[in-house]
Amino acid sequence: MRSLRRRAAALAASGAVLAGCGLTSATTFVPDAGPAAIEPIAAVEGEPIAVGAKNFTEQLILGKIAVIALQVAGFDVTDRSGIPGAAPARAAMVEGETDMQWEYTGTGWINYLGMPKGIPDQQEQWRAVRDADAKNGITWLPPAEANNTYAFAVRSEAVDDLGGVATLSDIAALPVEERTFCVESEFATRPDGFEPMLETYGIPLGDPQGVPRDNVSILDTGAVYTATDSGELCNFGEVFTTDGRIASLDLTVLEDDRGYFPAYNIAPIVRTETLEEYPEIADVFARITPLLTDEVMIELNGRVDVAGEDPADVALDWMVSEGLVSRG
Template sequence: MRTRAAAASSLAAATLLTGCGLQAATQYTPASAPADIQPIEGVAGEEIVVGSKNFTEQLILGKIAVIALQTAGFDVVDRTNIPGSVPARQGMVNGEIDMEWEYTGTAWLSYLGETAPIADPLEQYEAVRDAELANGLTWLPPAEANNTYAFAVRSEAVDDLGGISTLSEIAELPVEERTFCVDSEFASRNDGFVPMLETYGLELGDAQGVPRDNVSTLDTGAVYEATDQGQCNFGEVFTTDGRITALDLTVLEDDRAFFPNYNISPVLLTETFEEQPELADLFGQITPLLTNDVLQELNARVDVAGEQPGDVALEWMVSEGLVEPA
């Protein structure tokens, strides 16, 4: 967090941001006025930099943060739409970004280099929170929303597949019904498709398990359409993706807890948080409202209906009584 008096310092930071690949998003953010979110005393003129990655959910969450912080009285620099996890992470650990939303599983497995996820979501968050203090980052309490991997089936086929609701029930189906659509990354990951099948008692390439001809490897977006059109029974999805709702797909329960937890948390530079501890209360008004269902709806409004992330963010915040339109 920086004051207007530090303009030269901010300009230098902007240069560094460009150097490590950070890009400013479209700067459009609709104006807002206080409601449940009220101005914080003493922050007028304080500059705070908000970042996000460049996929739909992150753009929406980034705009939610921008709107909340502007409503609270900060002078917000919008650095959302950073192209990729690595430069977004660099922006935070280098002190160039004050706040981002991040995923517990991403931090644990990718940033911190751990190999075994923690099954309990709260314990996973606490492990990340504690480890990240050494990196100068403070993780605030996570949302219920968990953007992890899953498999989904078109809803109209559920009854034809014996009323299937869990991944373990796939092994009870005839071999010819065990058809999958996956993207290339998930198909090849050490923690991806093959170990997932093994966790559920199936072996890829086994005539009595999942024959290789039963698996289609597609681009990520094409997986959703192929699943909806019945090209496969089970498609790899992300649990907060708006296309789940838009295409009326049913997500199967990961009843053996194979997939890591990717709960969403607001992450702050510890220096910024120590200067402005009221930020915990600010984001504490927002985070408990973020569920998988909410994010599926918001993501669909951008990915399916073509709305702007800033408009979607503001309208949701207004509907929750957090802010008013200005």
């Protein structure tokens, strides 16, 4: 397996396509960093490891955090940031094209393991997905406090015009023509996504007395936020609770008062065979994960999505500020 990972690393470095998951080389910019709380590990010096990350802001930041940390620890890291979606990211892990990535407990439980319903209790959800995914050769290391679950938001200036809407249940009291939504394509089709959420709140999709399909706009993730802020396409937009654009656009997040959305705590996951070969990986992430809170992720995400900074620079700045690494 070590030689296989070396060959995968060499392919990635040359810009080759890993055809099994349709992965192509992502941006490989990683700023120089030196040791601090994370120190070089003699036993892993020069050993290859591949880090995956999906292609949205939070994942790109977390991916760079992992790459920087593992490079400082001494690994020869292949950066596979920018994998287009949850399914290809999962396939890359299962098939050995990546060795580790940050994942979300609810995504693992529902999307990857096919469970019909999430578990609202955060620790219980992590333990459940950890135990169930072990048979697939994936180890879930302890999760962060940060819980990037789904939510719906409304532009704050429209709250009073919409009858003081504060919860998802309140949407059912609005006239049908005001029940307009902007969602991204993945959420629109997920088993823990949009259609079952509407069922839970008694306003089924496609029902003239619920949410007519013409009331729903499918947009790219970034466009959902701007459309929700403008109010032209929709009153209610799908958001992620750790997204920095919620605050910058002055959106109000509605309470999930029926507890529909499961816990989506961030956790590092590692191929079990990789972790068994290099158990020091767990020690590296044990220094990082406890520092990741909702507030931290909102700030870091905002620096990219609002201020336009590079995810790699944001990752390094934060790690230096926490004493994890030093500037190289």
